[in-house]
Amino acid sequence: MPQFRAAVRGLVSYRPEKPAISPEGRSYSLAANETPFGPLPKVAQAIQEQIQGINRYPDNGGRALIAELADRFGLEPDGIVLGCGSVGVTQQLINAVAEPGDEILYAWPSFEAYPLLTRLAGAVPVAVPLRENVHDLATMAKHFTDRTRLVFVCNPNNPTGTAVGRAELEEFLGRVPPGCLVVLDEAYHEYVRNKEVPDGLSLLPGRPHLVVLRTFSKAYGLAGLRIGYAAGHPEVIGTLRKAYLPFSASSVAQAAAIAALRSGDEVRRRTDIITAERTRLTAALNAQGRRVCASEANFLWLPLGGHATDFGAHCATAGVSVRAVAGVGVRVTLGLPADNDAFLAAAASFPS
Incomplete structure (x- = not known):
């Protein structure tokens, strides 16, 4: 057998959740x-x-999409890099910054890729544990050290949906030591409705140690096409571009992302539907006597502790797939009203 790196072994x-099917x-x-x-x-x-051109390689620099992003968000094109989803850009960041033995800091629980990609890089x-399900930046x-x-701040946080405000973020950014890069992961930014939670792009001026990470997988509906981007200081x-896997942002994905950016009104309408469902389900679960974290994302977090696995299995018997984190809690994506009603029925029948 070949010898693999210890970090990989x-x-x-x-492992994504398996689809659940009811009787x-x-x-x-x-x-x-x-x-x-x-x-x-x-x-x-x-x-x-775009299908007619898939026999050709995509634009490795993603110039048309980067120009669209720069124009829409008031950024310099040199300050934007594409990747294979935001997780692809996350790997680019780690590969570009961290030597073996360097430390990468993040809250926990948070995005599952952070520890995986950190260890993969050696x-x-x-x-750092969350405090009351929120980033404890202090x-x-x-x-x-x-x-x-590298420091990852997932805002809103996955899996809890909680978010930190501008004042707390700015104070934290002021304490970052030289040589350290902060990544504000805003995969769920389009679902934020709390005005105290900042648009990370507004924090970039004057902060060369900050990078903002976004994706087209969530609100824009391009999860199957895998495209995301990072914005920051041009240098x-x-x-980061040097750590980009050539041609990993496909031509179809780039064209789709441009079209998605040009569909702002419809994207807002759809996210408004989801955030309204977020409010409805939070109230319904509270009425069931269940604790739900205040979410700014397209999912809810139930901190069920030792009951998380059983709750997830119970939902699966009703055909409802949720993400159970053993011993911690359950993350429930917000779907259409009928999907959410099926979840509420399953939750109501789970023994308290």
Whole structure:
């Protein structure tokens, strides 16, 4: 047998939830934080048009999409880099910044890819527990060392949906030591409705140590096409481009992302539906006597502790797939009203 790196041998592969099917054959997919809506009309058209050119390699620099992003968000094109979903850009960041033995800091529980990609790079993961299901930035700042190279702040946080406000973020950014890069992961930014939670792009000016990470997988509905991007100081982004896997942002994905950006009104309408469902389900679960974290994302978090696995299995018997984190809690993606009603019925029948 070939000899693999120790860092790889010790990893556990990412495992998505298996689809649940009820005895009646019903299935409700509420585990993966996907949008329940089909392709945006402009996206479907762009994909169809782009199919004719898939025998050619995509633009490795993603110039048209980067120009669209720069124009829409008031950024410099040199300050934007594309990737294979935001998780692809996350790997680019780690590969560009961390040497073996360097430390990467993040809250926990948070996005599952952080520890996986950190260990894959041979870096040292430093996980700081959430405080009341929210990033404890003050405690995270106490974990800075001369080996800290990268800090991830997922805002809103996956899996809890909780978010930190501008004042707390700005204070934290002011405490970052030299040589350390902060990544504000805003995969769920389009679902934020609390005005105290900042648009991370507004924090970039004057902060070369900050990068904002976003994706088209969630609100824009391009999860199957895998495209995301990072924005930051041009020198930082220029270095990130060196860690980009050539041609990993496909031509179809780039064209679809441009069309999605040009569908702003429809994206807002769809996210408004989801955030209204977020409010409805939170109230319904509270009425059931269940604790639910205040979410700014397209999912809810139930901190069920030792009951999480049993709750997830109970939902599966009703055909409802949710994401159970053993011993911690359950994340429930917000779907269409009928999907959410199926979940509420399953939750109501779970023994308290």
